[in-house]
Amino acid sequence: MEQYIIDEHNNRQLKQHQGKFGFVAGEIPKAEEVLRKLEAFNIAIPSWALGTGGTRFGRFSGGGEPRSLEEKIEDVGLIHALNRSSNSISLHIPWDIPENAPSIKNLAAQFGLHFDAVNSNTFQDQPGQKLSYKFGSLHHVDKAVRGQAIAHNIEVIKHGVALGSKALSVWLSDGSNFPGQLNFRGAFQRTLESLQQIYESLPADWKMWIEYKPFEPNFYSTTIGDWGQSYLLASKLGDKALTLVDLGHHLHGTNIEQIVSLLLMEGKLAGFHFNDSKYSDDDLTVGSINPYQLFLIFNELVEGMDARGMDHATGIGWMIDASHNVKDPIEDLLQSVEAIKIAYAQALLVDKTALTQAQQENDVAKAQEILQNAYRTDVRPLVAEARLKAGGALNPISVFREQEVRKQLIKKRGEKTVATGL
Numbered sequence: 123m124e125q126y127i128i129d130e131h132n133n134r135q136l137k138q139h140q141g142k143f144g145f146v147a148g149e150i151p152k153a154e155e156v157l158r159k160l161e162a163f164n165i166a167i168p169s170w171a172l173g174t175g176g177t178r179f180g181r182f183s184g185g186g187e188p189r190s191l192e193e194k195i196e197d198v199g200l201i202h203a204l205n206r207s208s209n210s211i212s213l214h215i216p217w218d219i220p221e222n223a224p225s226i227k228n229l230a231a232q233f234g235l236h237f238d239a240v241n242s243n244t245f246q247d248q249p250g251q252k253l254s255y256k257f258g259s260l261h262h263v264d265k266a267v268r269g270q271a272i273a274h275n276i277e278v279i280k281h282g283v284a285l286g287s288k289a290l291s292v293w294l295s296d297g298s299n300f301p302g303q304l305n306f307r308g309a310f311q312r313t314l315e316s317l318q319q320i321y322e323s324l325p326a327d328w329k330m331w332i333e334y335k336p337f338e339p340n341f342y343s344t345t346i347g348d349w350g351q352s353y354l355l356a357s358k359l360g361d362k363a364l365t366l367v368d369l370g371h372h373l374h375g376t377n378i379e380q381i382v383s384l385l386l387m388e389g390k391l392a393g394f395h396f397n398d399s400k401y402s403d404d405d406l407t408v409g410s411i412n413p414y415q416l417f418l419i420f421n422e423l424v425e426g427m428d429a430r431g432m433d434h435a436t437g438i439g440w441m442i443d444a445s446h447n448v449k450d451p452i453e454d455l456l457q458s459v460e461a462i463k464i465a466y467a468q469a470l471l472v473d474k475t476a477l478t479q480a481q482q483e484n485d486v487a488k489a490q491e492i493l494q495n496a497y498r499t500d501v502r503p504l505v506a507e508a509r510l511k512a513g514g515a516l517n518p519i520s521v522f523r524e525q526e527v528r529k530q531l532i533k534k535r536g537e538k539t540v541a542t543g544l
């Protein structure tokens with residue numbers, strides 16, 4: 123996307139934007155500081171979210187999907203050009219193997235992108251794979267299967283090193299479908315031993331992010347089923363191992379913001395896979411179902427990171443992990459990034475001093491007023507202003523539509539392309 127197209131769009135919208143921005147900026151005390159923080163804040167795009175997602179019942183391609191890693195990088199580059207908040211890409215191996223790492227790295231750099239965490243995949247069998255993961259990978263009763271899964275993770279680290287990544291993200295589908303199928307302690311111990319071997323292969327400046335999930339694809343138990351189990355593994359492994367929170371990986375009603383607060387307190391929060399859900403791991407657009415929960419999570423993040431003197435932008439990993447079944451993936455990702463930045467901006471507006479005082483005085487109504495006052499502020503002009511200052515579009519989706527980008531992608535890539543991923 124040429125910069126002049128974005129600039130022309132911005133010029134057309136500028137007057138209206140300035141009016142709205144002036145109004146909000148006049149209402150809040152530290153507008154400049156908030157803008158600076160918003161400008162620095164980026165969210166990684168997963169390489170597997172650029173195509174149309176599917177369910178086990180079907181997949182309805184939207185056309186023009188990226189056919190290669192190079193085309194996925196182009197799509198993330200476009201997203202970043204429009205919103206100036208998506209400056210990295212997270213690869214899932216083997217869905218996206220960088221055959222020629224230097225040239226892939228170079229291509230990404232041309233779009234101002236770098237590589238976020240690399241993700242291993244031992245939840246599917248790949249063509250030609252010697253041993254099956256049908257009954258798990260790192261927790262498998264057969265040492266040879268565990269060895270294969272360990273070797274895969276070490277391979278993924280190598281790909282990541284070549285690209286300049288700094289973290290290995292591990293999500294295991296290992297678990298059981300029926301009571302009696304597994305010895306829980308045995309499964310946990312074997313997982314720990316396997317992770318220890320992978321941990322030993324981590325470069326000094328790398329982290330291991332351990333993701334948890336209560337169910338699916340296994341429906342009775344998951345060996346890393348909740349944050350406690352992930353935290354236990356991360357604690358036993360060492361300082362480089364941390365717990366990754368995927369918002370969709372909780373049972374109904376779970377207080378995710380409290381989990382986040384405690385993990386941060388312990389220095390064990392790796393980062394996020396953002397998405398939203400109504401029922402379980404629905405992988406819907408961030409902020410589309412429960413934006414208040416997202417705000418409450420960001421409120422804990424801002425408070426907890428400030429308490430530890432952490433840089434909001436770089437202190438932990440920020441990433442989207444969503445699936446787009448009926449929307450254009452690029453528009454959907456733009457919406458998700460926007461929702462995250464809105465929640466972050468609102469959290470920055472919380473009057474911390476007043477909230478602490480209300481908490482000390484057990485003034486419950488006041489505490490609620492303070493939080494909801496921030497949440498009910500329309501911060502969209504602030505987020506747009508930060509984007510404008512960084513060279514992005516005042517309204518990224520409008521530009522995407524005005525320029526008929528999808529139509530061009532279909533023309534170039536074809537109607538029936540299918541991007542790798544789930």
Ligand code: PSV
Binds near residue numbers: 241293333335403544
């Ligand atoms: C599992 O549901 C998960 O959240 C993990 O992060 C995987 O890597 C990703 O989804 C695959 O889509």
Ligand code: MN
Binds near residue numbers: 333368395
């Ligand atoms: Mn995830």
